[in-house]
Amino acid sequence: MGNLAPTAFLWTDHTMPEQNSGGKFMTRRIRNNITYYHAAFPEAGNQVTLCPTEDSQTPPALSASALPLSDSPSADSPSSPLLSDSPSHTTASTHGQSHARPLLLFFPWLGARPVAVAKYRDLYLTRGIDVLVVQSSVMHFLWPRWGLDYGLEVLQVLEEPQFSGREVLVHSASIGGYTFTQVLAQITQGPKQHAGLTQRVIGHVYDSLVVGTLEHMAIGLGKTLVPRFEGFVKNAAMFYFWLFKSHTADFYNNSIQVFRNSPITTPALFFFSENDALCDWVAMENIIDLWRKRGMTVESRKWKESTHAAHMRCHPQDYLSTLERFLKSLPTLSLKSKMEDAL
Numbered sequence: 001m002g003n004l005a006p007t008a009f010l011w012t013d014h015t016m017p018e019q020n021s022g023g024k025f026m027t028r029r030i031r032n033n034i035t036y037y038h039a040a041f042p043e044a045g046n047q048v049t050l051c052p053t054e055d056s057q058t059p060p061a062l063s064a065s066a067l068p069l070s071d072s073p074s075a076d077s078p079s080s081p082l083l084s085d086s087p088s089h090t091t092a093s094t095h096g097q098s099h100a101r102p103l104l105l106f107f108p109w110l111g112a113r114p115v116a117v118a119k120y121r122d123l124y125l126t127r128g129i130d131v132l133v134v135q136s137s138v139m140h141f142l143w144p145r146w147g148l149d150y151g152l153e154v155l156q157v158l159e160e161p162q163f164s165g166r167e168v169l170v171h172s173a174s175i176g177g178y179t180f181t182q183v184l185a186q187i188t189q190g191p192k193q194h195a196g197l198t199q200r201v202i203g204h205v206y207d208s209l210v211v212g213t214l215e216h217m218a219i220g221l222g223k224t225l226v227p228r229f230e231g232f233v234k235n236a237a238m239f240y241f242w243l244f245k246s247h248t249a250d251f252y253n254n255s256i257q258v259f260r261n262s263p264i265t266t267p268a269l270f271f272f273s274e275n276d277a278l279c280d281w282v283a284m285e286n287i288i289d290l291w292r293k294r295g296m297t298v299e300s301r302k303w304k305e306s307t308h309a310a311h312m313r314c315h316p317q318d319y320l321s322t323l324e325r326f327l328k329s330l331p332t333l334s335l336k337s338k339m340e341d342a343l
Contacts, residue, residue, distance in 0.1 A: 171204075
């Protein structure tokens with residue numbers, strides 16, 4: 001169920017980064033639930049060749065048969081394929097280059113397994129983009145005040161010297177979109193203080209957002225926490241939302257308004273399906289239309305049938321080609337040049 005006290009979210013680990021067993025990338029625990037992955041750079045003046053991460057499978061070309069089916073919340077197989085023209089080797093020269101590389105802020109779905117998270121992480125690591133994985137706790141959702149505090153903690157991490165000034169790309173899946181919305185809520189409360197971050201975000205991707213009524217949220221909890229007792233968890237959650245309305249439902253309604261009026265207006269991409277019980281696709285399209293009316297560039301890919309937080313498994317080529325087109329369309333020469341340098 002995750003952490004049960006807000007103080008647990010403030011635990012930090014300032015140990016030096018340790019190289020993974022395959023020597024392919026570096027991992028650093030920034031906070032509890034926040035992990036940083038970046039290319040392994042040598043000492044200044046030396047050269048190193050970076051291979052795909054140990055748990056990756058890098059096909060020479062994208063094909064459905066080459067894709068491991070492991071990106072659903074219940075999956076437990078090797079990590080994901082790369083985009084169609086992803087390199088199998090990346091060359092870097094100095095440790096200082098890490099600070100110049102774009103940063104992906106990845107918010108996985110609740111309870112995402114490491115092998116599943118690695119699939120998305122590797123999509124970006126091999127493209128010359130470092131990755132900051134921000135895990136969500138169910139308590140961030142059940143007691144929104146803690147979620148809001150966690151959003152501030154994420155902002156503080158992004159303002160640390162190793163991350164400040166870097167271009168940021170956001171990729172949120174399922175409840176990860178809720179956690180990112182808490183970051184947006186903190187930005188709206190201090191627009192001048194956090195103006196730098198809104199200017200650094202170059203694009204945002206949303207996969208299987210939980211959108212709709214409180215019932216959609218309750219259904220999501222049932223399917224995620226105890227699938228065997230999904231109905232009971234849903235009813236218990238609805239009663240909980242009613243009992244603590246001022247501490248839950250009112251916060252959720254405010255979060256919806258924050259997301260609809262997001263202070264980040266750079267290009268966005270949405271993945272969703274019509275048969276997703278956790279996502280009201282009509283409400284999703286209403287948000288997309290609203291953002292477009294605000295002048296934002298918004299792309300989307302909707303399927304008639306798919307699986308929540310597993311669109312990449314169900315529609316691999318479609319998902320990856322859509323994501324790749326979106327990345328290449330981002331109006332920033334910096335991102336494009338860094339991705340090309342990684343080839």
